Amino acid sequence: MRRSGPGVLIGGIIFGLIIITGYRFYEYALQRNFLLQANVTCDAQHNSCFVADCSADTLGCDTTAYEKITILARNAPSCIEEHSCKEFNCASYGTCSVQYCAANAVQTGEKCITTQTP
Amino acid sequence: MNIFSHLIQVEYCYNYLINQIPVGLLVYSHIPTAVIAVIFGGFLLYKVRNLESMTLFVVCVSFAIWCFLDLSSWFAFLGSNITMFTWSLVDLFALLFFFFSYYFLFTFLMRRDLFAWQKIVGVLFLLPTAISTLFGYNLLSFDANQCQVNEREWVALYPYFVEGVIVLAVLVLAFICIRKATTQRQRTEALLASTGVFLFLFFFFLSTLGVNVLVNYFDISTYAYNFEIYGLFGMPILLIYLGYLIVKYNEFNLKIFGTEALVFALLALIASEFAFVNTVTNRILISITLVLTAAIGYILVKSVQKEIEQRMNIQQLASNLQNANKQQIVLIHFITHQIKGYLTKSRNIFSMALEGDFGKLPDAFLPLATEGLSSATNGVNTVQEILNASNLKSGAVSYIFKSFNLTELIQKIISELMPAATKKGLSLVCNSENAVQQVIGDEAQLYNAFKNLIDNSIKYTPSGSVTINLESKPDKVIFTIKDTGVGITAEDMSHLFTEGGHGKDSVKVNTESTGFGLYIVKNIIDAHHGKIWAESEGSGKGSTFTIELSLTDVAPTAPEINSEVSK
Incomplete structure (x- = not known):
């Protein structure tokens, strides 16, 4: 070996990586301390819901109304990721917010739907 | 699944x-x-x-x-x-x-x-x-x-x-x-x-x-x-x-x-x-392929490894051999120098004794002193020949190229060797009427080469003649020496110019032969970008040696970095 130059640098980097990896594993993998975004079914009779804009492509287009929720993964039920929650009430869970459809919240490929009765 | x-x-x-x-x-x-x-x-x-x-x-x-x-x-x-x-x-x-x-x-x-x-x-x-x-x-x-x-x-x-x-x-x-x-x-x-x-x-x-x-x-x-x-x-x-x-x-x-x-x-x-595979059959087939490839790969790697080791061993042996050769040359130099020194002293003593430096020698001792001088002189020449061959091989010879008269050089050699030819009753003739006068080369080394060839012909010709021809072509000069001597067999011809390349029966004719003479001649001629070859119809039918020297391409090929020349 010509010189032991990179030893300290590599050692320092490995130490840093262990700290970072360990902490992130604890935070994300074990504690599930991150936000989860998902679409859940929305009651269009009571709220302004999102729905897929099928005007461009009607084939296989899902017209189910949905609302967008952001929830702390730790508190989220497993049906969120599987998109299988029948009636999800955000208020029942800690750190959960709901986004209903509004003109400034609509993204490409979706639109608002509401069947609210006055 | x-x-x-x-x-x-x-x-x-x-x-x-x-x-x-x-x-x-x-x-x-x-x-x-x-x-x-x-x-x-x-x-x-x-x-x-x-x-x-x-x-x-x-x-x-x-x-x-x-x-x-x-x-x-x-x-x-x-x-x-x-x-x-x-x-x-x-x-x-x-x-x-x-x-x-x-x-x-x-x-x-x-x-x-x-x-x-x-x-x-x-x-x-x-x-x-x-x-x-x-x-x-x-x-x-x-x-x-x-x-x-x-x-x-x-x-x-x-x-x-x-x-x-x-x-x-x-x-x-x-x-x-x-x-x-x-x-x-x-x-x-x-x-x-x-x-x-x-x-x-x-x-x-x-x-x-x-x-x-x-x-x-x-x-x-x-x-x-x-x-x-x-x-x-x-x-x-x-x-x-x-x-x-x-x-x-x-x-x-x-x-x-x-x-x-x-x-x-x-x-x-x-x-x-x-x-990619999903079926059990495919997995088994891939497993078998994997195991077979691993086994064959292992054998392949091992065999290549062995081959590389052998190659490295050969390289090591070659290197050792080269070192041994160098040491051998050094040893030959040392021994031959020592022997040459002893023989030269003996020759000088015999020479001085025969010249009367120690007074008149007894008549009974006179033939012994003459034989002693001859023997010591031959010994010095033999040792010198071995030294020359060794020097040529190691590249310790430097060539000094300059213009000289080739015809005069040949004539000088003939006059030196004429007594030996006359003593054997041989006719030694040289035809060099239209030969070129000036050539470029190392005069001293070419002197050794030509003298060696002519001396050889005289030694290996029991009776008859030795004829030398020197002729010029536009770009080269051709030296030919033809004798009626013992000739060269096809077997001897194959190693004629090699180191120690004695003819099979040559020592019967010339007991002082070292086998280095023609090897030295070839090296000298090669260094002059010349050619040398021999022709003979076989044993007892005489032989002809020819040397071609270029008149244009005479650049030295021998290494000149080591100018030490052993004499």
Whole structure:
């Protein structure tokens, strides 16, 4: 070996990586301390819901109304990721917010739907 | 059913993934590349412990970890928590192998450790990503709809900036080293290593940047990430370039690398087929192929290893033999010088005695003194001949080329040898009427050569004649000596001009023959860019020796660096 130059640098980097990896594993993998975004079914009779804009492509287009929720993964039920929650009430869970459809919240490929009765 | 079925935690994400890209292709592009990289880097570090192999090992390992992290990021069906964890680290590991790729190239090209300031700059470049990863600033949330992670845009862009800077630094380093290279070999090596590292990093940089641009600026996220896998092909390219450097230029001083690398690559490729097959039959067939290839590969590597060891042994033996030859020449010089000294003293004593320096010799002692003088003179000549041959062989003879009269030289030799011919009753004739007068060559050495030939003819001709012809052509002069002597058999002809190349029965005719005479003549003629050959119809039918000396091409070929001439 010509010189032991990179030893300290590599050692320092490995130490840093262990700290970072360990902490992130604890935070994300074990504690599930991150936000989860998902679409859940929305009651269009009571709220302004999102729905897929099928005007461009009607084939296989899902017209189910949905609302967008952001929830702390730790508190989220497993049906969120599987998109299988029948009636999800955000208020029942800690750190959960709901986004209903509004003109400034609509993204490409979706639109608002509401069947609210006055 | 496939091998991932028991790993699926989120069915929705699995279905989402298989609509985007074949899972087998993902595995095939990530796992073999990572495995080959680790095997390559590990093998190199195991065989050679130096700065280059250590930094390359870090490149290979950090790249392999990146591959596994990236693959896990694709596999959101493992659960959002695993995807968040692995996704959070990919940028950090990408920057790590970028930085160490530059580090490796620097140590490879400059043959020294990276400058301290460059290490500091590298660490400073890594710090923002490391800190943002540690505190989780780089990721915003997990998008369960698209089974991917939402990144913080400005943090996500920073690694591309650093990667771009490192790619530029690689180009600058390559440019400097190629310009500074003093030999063609250095230039080629620098070019190959730089090209390999550049392509590896550039492929990766381009593909990941392309994905980022598609996702963030064109809002194409569904299939955009598929392009990322093309960036992985940079690693095999780097390994091919490095493998070529190792095999062709013996970089890292690895003797058997080519075969081992080939076998390992083959095994990795076969093993990676497990990612595609679903049936038990196919798995069994691939397992058998894998085992057979491993067995054959092992035998192949061992046989090549044995062959290389044998080659190295032969090289060692050749080197030892060369040394032994040199020592032998030194020994011959020492012995012959000593013997020559003793013989010369004896000859001088006999000579002085015969000349009357010690008074009148008794009549009974006179024939003995004459025989003693003759014997000592022959001894000196014999030793001198061996010395000359040894000097010619070792290249210790220097030739001084100048113009001289060849006809006069031949005539001088004839007059010196005429008594010996007359004593044997031989007719010694020389025809040189239209011969060229002036030639360019080493007069002293050519004197030895011609005298040797004429003396030989006289010695090996019991009766009859020895006829010398000297004739000129426009660009050469031809010397021919024809005798009616014992002739040369076909068997003797084959080793006539070799070292110690006695004729089979020559010692019966000439008991003083050393076997070096014609070897010396040929060496001298060769040094004059001339030709010499012999013709004979066989035993007892005489022989003809011919020498052709060029009148134009007489540049010396013998080494002149050692001007020591043993006499």
